[in-house]
Amino acid sequence: MPSTRVLTVICAVLSYFTLVSSLGTSCSTPLGSGTAAPTDPFWLQNIKHQGTSAFNPDPSTYQVFRNVMDFGATGDGVTDDTAAINNAISSGNRCGEGTCPSSTLTPAVIYFPSGTYVVSSPLIAYYYSQLIGDARNPPTLLASPSFVGMAVIDADPYLPNGGGAQWYTNQNNFFRSVRNFVIDVRQVAATNDQGTGIHWQVAQGTSLMNIVFEMSAASDTAHQGIWMENGSGGFMGDLVFNGGKFGIWGGNQQFTVRNITVNGAQTAVFGLWNWGWTFQGVTINDCQVGFDLTTGGLTNADQKPFIDAVVSNTPIFVRTSQASNGQLGGSLVINNAQLTNVPTAVGVVGGATVLAGGTTTIASWGQGNVYTGTNGAGTFTQGNIPAPNKASVLLDSSGHIFGKTHPQYADYAVSQFVSVKDNGAKGDGHTDDTAALNAVFAQFSGCKIIFFDAGTYIVTSTLQIPAGTQMVGGLVFGASGSQGILEITDIIFSTVGPAPGAIVVEWNVQQPAGQNGGAGAWDTHIRLGGAAGTDLETAQCPSSGSGGTTNCFAAFLALWLTPGSTAYLEGKLAFYLVWLADHDLDGDGVSQLEIFSGRGILSQSTGPVWMIGTGLAQTETPYYQPNPAVPSPFSVNSAFQDPTVFSGGSAWAFHVASSTGIILFGAGFYSFYESFSQDCLDAATCQSQIMTVDSASSINVYSLSTVGTTFQVSLNNNGIVNQAGDVDGFASTITSWVP
Structure with missing residues (x-):
């Protein structure tokens, strides 16, 4: 010890x-x-607020908690509250406007009491901000008919001088949360490329939760709930999208989504690119396409597992927007998808069907390279793949993997x-x-x-x-x-x-x-x-x-x-x-x-x-390695079951020993540097091995992407799956592996 x-x-x-x-x-x-009594507001509204930012230049006067009504917002559904809300967010010389890449010194909780807040331009969510609405009676952010701007909430604005510059570097845009809102863009003209709920170009330490997006149901609508063109994050859950052209339009390095519902959108989720985007507990009703994925090419790598999906009255569950060498591009895993009146489960642009749908349940289906045991030659598969043995203790009463919403103690x-x-x-x-x-x-x-x-x-x-x-x-x-x-x-x-x-x-x-x-x-x-x-x-x-x-x-x-x-x-x-x-x-x-x-x-x-x-399930090994070589400057400690074998002085991202019942959906193990140099990336030699499992363990691995590593999977510390056969854009991807 x-x-x-x-x-x-x-x-x-x-x-x-x-x-x-x-x-x-x-x-x-x-x-x-x-x-709480039925008429009581959310406890956060009335609790004594005495928080401080300890290392702010003036912690005694810097205000962490801000109630937007204290800054002049009315929430009456008539008054334009944009300026008051943005003042509530930005006051206190906070980190933003393209002059500050990041800061832990100016955190803020921006609280919205119940009401309807009319906005005519974006609400800019500065770095290290939590935008929180009344969880008992979530407030509505109502975009006015004259709304102009990228989105009702913008987490990374573009600078007005052009050239694509933004306030923050997308992969370093940390520490954000938006929760407990209704975002309504239905008054914005449906065809003028306006009407996005949230521009969410963010990275780690970020979350969206308990939000309802209300959009036009018109066939020519341009409305979308979430727009995300880049980034390296994050998590979102407990979201509902009603109407719109897209529920989510997204491109990001890696993301996790749990418990979302999309009703009546043209496309529930459009995926431009990613290295790994995991969807768990998705419900899609009365859409035209569930998931529309752009795949193939360096910038359009795609790796998506879909777990516990429920889809009804939607012609196509998953469609790829680009074929690759005559085969479906990208890597897909579908685990426990319940389809009702969904004619095509998986298809490509042009109408070709890869997997027929109907009213059925897809137990375990995959597309991509599938590996078993020590076989280093993957088999390209568009069909059934090994199904995980899910322990009953991991499941809820419906047989889905258990999930629990972020507690807010609203009652x-x-x-x-x-x-x-x-x-x-x-x-x-x-x-x-x-x-x-x-x-x-x-x-x-x-x-x-x-x-x-x-x-x-x-x-x-x-x-x-x-x-x-x-x-x-x-x-x-x-x-x-x-x-x-x-x-x-x-x-x-x-x-x-x-x-x-x-x-x-x-x-x-x-x-x-x-x-x-x-x-x-x-x-x-x-x-x-x-x-x-x-x-x-x-x-x-x-x-x-x-x-x-x-x-x-x-x-x-x-x-x-x-x-x-x-x-x-x-x-x-x-x-x-x-x-x-x-x-x-x-x-x-x-x-x-x-x-x-x-x-x-x-x-x-x-x-x-x-x-x-x-x-x-997502790691970056140390940028300095192998200088010093792992385990230095520490030493192996058997009391904590440390590994004793390391490959080339590099750290294991994932080490499994004498363990059973492990299911891994959507993993990203990255080695971006060797001695702070990225010269090793193109040849994937930043380190030799990154993940190892011993022969005493049982594990199911789905949708594993690696970067900069020669061997993606090792068994008993011996590399068995070389990344060269799995290149999928910038990353290399394994669709399935079981020992």
Whole structure:
């Protein structure tokens, strides 16, 4: 067990825990007895707001929480509220306008009470913004008939001087969330190329949730719900699209979508390009085409798994827009798709049918290169592929993979929340808050929803939540063997370096019997270095290596799911569930770093574990490797089941040993650099191997894309699938592999 004393930072824009059931203390008034009255607003509206940005140049005056009505918005459905809302978002010298690539110093929660807000031009979502509507009665953003602009909400505006320049670099456009809205563009002329709900060109640490998009149902409409031309993100879920030309028009490196419904659109989802886009729990009703995919060529690579789709009265479920060498382009996986009156399940432009539809269920179908065992020669397949053996504990009552919506506690009254700042914690980035936070958890776990006001909370010894196995440094969720409800939302865990012994989060909690997802985290990240206050920035740890190793240790282990635990982890995350910073978010926002963490996620759980849109299935191996060569500057630690074999001094993105029942849908394992140089990319020699499974394990892998790596899959540390046969645009893609 590591023994180095560390400082752990809990950073919160908006965050709240709930710990109840057997994890909590006995309460005279248990949680749940104080539900909100029918006329009460969402608790977030009236709770005391005392959040701060600890490292802002003026934290005492910088305003984190902003209610748009305090800035003059009316929400009366008549007044143009555009200027007032944009003022609420932008005030405080925030990071934007093309002059600031990124910053953690100016976070903001922009809150919209229930109402109808008329807008005539885009609402610009600045960097590190959460736009949150009343979850009890979501407000409507109503685009006026005179609306002009790219979208009702724009997360990355184009600069007016032309040339394609934007406010932010698309693949570094982090930390965004929009939730609890109705976005209505039906008053915008349907044929004038206006009428987009959200321009969502974003990257990691981003989410859209609980949004309804209302669009014209006219046959000549140009309306679309979400437009995304580029980026490297993110997660979206619990969305409904009504009408429109497109529900989603998207191109992005990788994305995860869970629980969306598209009704009456011409095309539910148009996919321009991606390296990996996973759709789980998609319902499509009365559209013309479900998924219309552009495939083939360097910029139009396409890798999409569709899991648990329900499609009705739609002529075509999946259509590709371009054939490739006489065969269907791109890689597809369809797992458990229930079709009702869908004549063509998979087809190509021009009307050719690859897979007939009808009223039927597609159990497990794929298109692309399929591999089994040690056979390094994939078979191009357009047909049935090996089906995963899904343990019943992973499924809901309908037989779909279980999913759980981000908790927002909309039915609770304000009286059911307790603020850590009201109970002695400072969150100022300097004060040791360990004792105050431990006291809060000891007193209120299971009795109140514990609210972390925005801030940076320093912890200098184990934070027991509520009390658990002792270790020096880090946070422990539940004692070993504990069982009960644990929910964590909207929080960032980090370290103040150097911290070579830090286990940042130890997760011991097991969900209550019969309550899938009872122990979980949503929109929660572990961010190591690269931000103000971490002492792991350009000044300490530049990519030149001049900082050395001793001063640039970020952590021993980021997240440890111990053997008795269960976990439901959702939100993107991508590699942002656990991010060892490759560049500095503050300062110039682009300078590369050389910092070290021994391990990312170690899961020893016997299950169930759900990781939806999370870092386990999308990784970037260290840019500095193989200098120093892995495992240096750490050493192999058998107590944590570290691998003992490494290929060419490079880290494993995914290492599976003595494990069973693993199903991997939509993975991206990338090696972009060798000693901070990208000369290795074209030949895919940045590292030799990246993923290994031992022969004692069972796993189903679907839709795996790799970059810069010679062997995509290794068995017992021996490369078996060479990427050369799977080139699919920029990445190389395996449609299916089972050992």
